Amino acid sequence: MFDSFLFMGLPYIALVVCVAGSIYRFRSHRYSYSALSSQFLESKNLRWGSIPWHIGLLVLLLIHLLPFIMPTAWSRLVSGKTALVVVEAIGFASAILALVGLLVLFFRRLINPYIQAVTSKMDLVILVLFLGQIVLGLITAATVRWGSQWATGTTTPYLWSLLTFKPDISYIVDMPAVVKAHIAGAWLIVLLIPFSRLVHIFSLPLEYLFRRPQQVIWNTPRFAEVIASDVPAVESRRLFLKGVTGMAAGGTLLSAGVLEKTVGFYRGPELTTEEKAAQLEENLKRLEMTAEEKKFELERLRNDYILVASLAELNDKVGKYFIDYQMRPALAFINPDGLPLLISAKCTHLGCTVQADMSDEGKILCPCHVSWFDVKTGAPNAGSPAASPLPILGWVVMDSENNIVASKEPGKPPTGAVLPELAKSCSVYIAREHSQA
Amino acid sequence: MSIKPAVIFNTVTSFIAERFPLEKMSYKSLVGKKEVPLHRMSWAYYMGGLALFFLMVQVVTGLMLLFYYKPTVSEAHASVDFITQHVTGGALVRNLHAWSSSAMILFVLVHMLTAFAMKAFEKPREVTWITGVVLLIITFAFGFTGYLLPWNQIAVNATKVGFQSIDEAGRYLPGSLSTLPTTIRETFQGEASLGQSTLTRFYVLHVVLLPLSLLGVLSLHLLSVQLHGMSKGVDERPKGYERFFPFFIIKDFSAWGIVFLVLFIIALCLPFEAFFAFPLFEPFNSLGSTPDGIKPEWYFFFVYYPLELLPFWMIMVGMTGLKLGLFLTPWIFKGTSRSTLRLIAGIAALYLIVITLFGQQIYEAIKGAH
Numbered sequence: 089m090f091d092s093f094l095f096m097g098l099p100y101i102a103l104v105v106c107v108a109g110s111i112y113r114f115r116s117h118r119y120s121y122s123a124l125s126s127q128f129l130e131s132k133n134l135r136w137g138s139i140p141w142h143i144g145l146l147v148l149l150l151i152h153l154l155p156f157i158m159p160t161a162w163s164r165l166v167s168g169k170t171a172l173v174v175v176e177a178i179g180f181a182s183a184i185l186a187l188v189g190l191l192v193l194f195f196r197r198l199i200n201p202y203i204q205a206v207t208s209k210m211d212l213v214i215l216v217l218f219l220g221q222i223v224l225g226l227i228t229a230a231t232v233r234w235g236s237q238w239a240t241g242t243t244t245p246y247l248w249s250l251l252t253f254k255p256d257i258s259y260i261v262d263m264p265a266v267v268k269a270h271i272a273g274a275w276l277i278v279l280l281i282p283f284s285r286l287v288h289i290f291s292l293p294l295e296y297l298f299r300r301p302q303q304v305i306w307n308t309p310r311f312a313e314v315i316a317s318d319v320p321a322v323e324s325r326r327l328f329l330k331g332v333t334g335m336a337a338g339g340t341l342l343s344a345g346v347l348e349k350t351v352g353f354y355r356g357p358e359l360t361t362e363e364k365a366a367q368l369e370e371n372l373k374r375l376e377m378t379a380e381e382k383k384f385e386l387e388r389l390r391n392d393y394i395l396v397a398s399l400a401e402l403n404d405k406v407g408k409y410f411i412d413y414q415m416r417p418a419l420a421f422i423n424p425d426g427l428p429l430l431i432s433a434k435c436t437h438l439g440c441t442v443q444a445d446m447s448d449e450g451k452i453l454c455p456c457h458v459s460w461f462d463v464k465t466g467a468p469n470a471g472s473p474a475a476s477p478l479p480i481l482g483w484v485v486m487d488s489e490n491n492i493v494a495s496k497e498p499g500k501p502p503t504g505a506v507l508p509e510l511a512k513s514c515s516v517y518i519a520r521e522h523s524q525a
Numbered sequence: 526m527s528i529k530p531a532v533i534f535n536t537v538t539s540f541i542a543e544r545f546p547l548e549k550m551s552y553k554s555l556v557g558k559k560e561v562p563l564h565r566m567s568w569a570y571y572m573g574g575l576a577l578f579f580l581m582v583q584v585v586t587g588l589m590l591l592f593y594y595k596p597t598v599s600e601a602h603a604s605v606d607f608i609t610q611h612v613t614g615g616a617l618v619r620n621l622h623a624w625s626s627s628a629m630i631l632f633v634l635v636h637m638l639t640a641f642a643m644k645a646f647e648k649p650r651e652v653t654w655i656t657g658v659v660l661l662i663i664t665f666a667f668g669f670t671g672y673l674l675p676w677n678q679i680a681v682n683a684t685k686v687g688f689q690s691i692d693e694a695g696r697y698l699p700g701s702l703s704t705l706p707t708t709i710r711e712t713f714q715g716e717a718s719l720g721q722s723t724l725t726r727f728y729v730l731h732v733v734l735l736p737l738s739l740l741g742v743l744s745l746h747l748l749s750v751q752l753h754g755m756s757k758g759v760d761e762r763p764k765g766y767e768r769f770f771p772f773f774i775i776k777d778f779s780a781w782g783i784v785f786l787v788l789f790i791i792a793l794c795l796p797f798e799a800f801f802a803f804p805l806f807e808p809f810n811s812l813g814s815t816p817d818g819i820k821p822e823w824y825f826f827f828v829y830y831p832l833e834l835l836p837f838w839m840i841m842v843g844m845t846g847l848k849l850g851l852f853l854t855p856w857i858f859k860g861t862s863r864s865t866l867r868l869i870a871g872i873a874a875l876y877l878i879v880i881t882l883f884g885q886q887i888y889e890a891i892k893g894a895h
Contacts, residue, residue, distance in 0.1 A: 353592075353614050353615065356593075363611070367603075367607065370606075374808065375599045375600075414717065415717070415718055416718065433814070457833060
């Protein structure tokens with residue numbers, strides 16, 4: 089329970105407070121956004137404290153951040169023994185550098201009366217917290233060895249789980265107490281950022297890189313002319329530099345992004361075996377469909393009779409699609425008298441394929457422009473877009489020994505009959521001689 | 526009256542010389558000195574440039590799609606699926622191509638209507654206008670041929686419908702001429718019914734022949750635009766003039782930037798298939814029935830819905846008249862005032878907007894709902 093609070097509740101509280109608080113403070117107390125430098129009051133000791141502290145801390149932050157941002161590259165890096173030792177050594181050295189700096193700052197704050205006067209309780213709290221963090225970090229590095237290696241499997245996924253709003257503390261709950269204290273301490277510091285001088289980490293005085301160098305000029309008539317002529321030139325140069333830098337930076341970022349995607353596009357996707365198999369299966373299915381169509385076509389070029397269906401397969405309400413000798417769709421129904429009824433399914437209006445379901449009035453529908461065709465005659469309904477009837481096709485019924493028992497030529501009534509007891513063994517064919525038209 | 530060859534020769538050469546004045550073919554004259562009038566119709570000067578921009582998007586994204594597309598009946602649909610589902614940024618590129626094609630046609634149409642309303646076809650700009658009309662036809666041909674390439678239900682069936690209406694024309698032709706449209710259709714189709722040959726032909730048209738012809742005609746179009754400068758556009762005196770380079774062209778580029786941003790966001794967020802029922806995007810099945818809701822692209826609605834509602838011969842006469850009228854516009858409307866031209870263009874625009882947006886409702890109101 090306590091673990092859940094420390095590693096799930098506290099982090100979110102800390103992050104929310106940090107972000108919201110920092111923004112609030114920037115908007116309401118803009119001029120308090122500062123490191124509250126005491127350089128004017130005391131500068132000698134400050135140099136030996138502040139500089140080592142900041143250098144050490146920045147290196148440490150970087151070493152903590154890299155495994156989090158690019159875990160794969162990082163673990164590849166520290167998998168080499170030499171690199172691992174170098175990284176750990178840099179970490180140790182920076183921690184000691186930061187510790188020394190921090191101690192100098194601490195004592196300076198405790199013994200110098202001027203500094204004492206401007207020291208708040210919060211300053212002492214964060215000093216102690218930082219001291220504790222560094223000591224805990226050093227103990228961790230010394231006792232739970234090779235943190236740069238195990239971090240990618242523990243704290244990195246933990247941090248990502250927080251960041252992606254799927255918090256999972258199982259990565260870290262079983263770690264030694266010193267590590268857990270180090271992590272909790274870090275969240276505490278994040279929490280305190282907006283309430284302390286630590287807000288200065290968010291102020292990036294980039295403007296200083298481009299702003300006009302500050303010149304102190306006596307405000308006398310002698311210099312008035314110099315000021316008037318100098319300012320616009322410097323100002324415009326500064327604006328130009330700013331513009332060029334901004335555009336170059338934006339352009340670089342944009343082209344890097346575009347390039348990354350473009351290269352990815354031309355490289356092609358890297359499919360998993362599963363995806364590759366699915367892809368191949370789909371391709372094969374389509375090829376088989378094409379092959380089947382070609383077979384149909386060949387069959388129609390070679391054979392005098394094409395099988396439509398066995399008589400038993402046919403239904404009087406739902407037609408069966410087949411392909412006629414011209415490779416056009418057609419439908420096969422069965423009449424109440426046991427004889428088949430074959431009708432073209434290519435709409436005479438604009439060539440859509442007519443649907444197979446017969447309505448109660450004995451009509452079939454072309455969905456494209458709503459023409460109803462009578463199945464018996466092929467005639468379209470009055471006022472439909474289709475002007476001419478669907479052709480009624482000829483057919484041949486053969487028994488199992490391929491003897492013709494009944495047939496119909498296009499435009500003529502059927503001849504012959506199918507005895508009900510034979511119906512099961514008979515099949516319907518279309519004949520080439522019927523389709524020469 | 527006898528016509529002397531020398532007279533004809535002289536007429537032709539002087540016509541060409543006036544349209545392509547050699548003395549103006551210098552950087553100074555084509556770019557440096559060119560000025561753009563400022564008046565209430567000035568926005569229309571950007572329309573052609575925007576159409577050109579979308580064409581450039583089409584070329585770039587089209588070339589990218591070519592890397593993966595396979596123009597065979599059995600593979601076309603699967604290769605398009607592969608692009609959208611697996612290739613990095615493939616869905617975006619395809620979506621850009623689809624949306625940008627619509628945008629290009631939209632701006633080509635607006636460009637044509639505004640050019641008409643501003644009387645930009647007046648002497649010596651006849652060549653600009655006629656090449657423009659050819660470009661319009663090429664653009665529609667791009668749309669028609671590109672629509673088939675994914676080989677899904679709506680593509681193949683809509684193309685079938687489009688082709689079949691060519692056949693219809695045969696009913697109004699006498700004697701042996703009546704089979705001519707069918708012969709023409711089968712020539713384009715490559716075989717008796719829509720199949721692999723059609724796909725191959727459309728592919729060749731879409732990626733080789735049409736782009737090449739577009740390049741040629743477009744060069745002529747742009748050259749004559751620069752040679753003769755922007756037309757005055759309005760009857761009254763313009764408020765002023767703006768130099769083409771660098772002022773107008775920078776504004777032109779800014780407009781391109783803005784439309785690209787809009788296009789990019791739309792292409793990123795809104796798949797163009799989102800407006801259709803899914804079964805229409807299944808692979809074409811020659812053995813099944815045609816699914817409901819087969820329609821051409823929106824930019825063919827202006828001829829599609831009349832085709833549905835009116836007798837075919839009226840459409841045939843109307844379309845022939847429209848095409849002739851467009852080609853002969855510089856001579857037909859030679860003496861028409863700009864305000865009348867604006868009125869005609871306005872009516873045409875109104876017709877296009879109403880039939881494109883409400884075509885289905887009008888159809889259902891007249892024919893009854895399906």
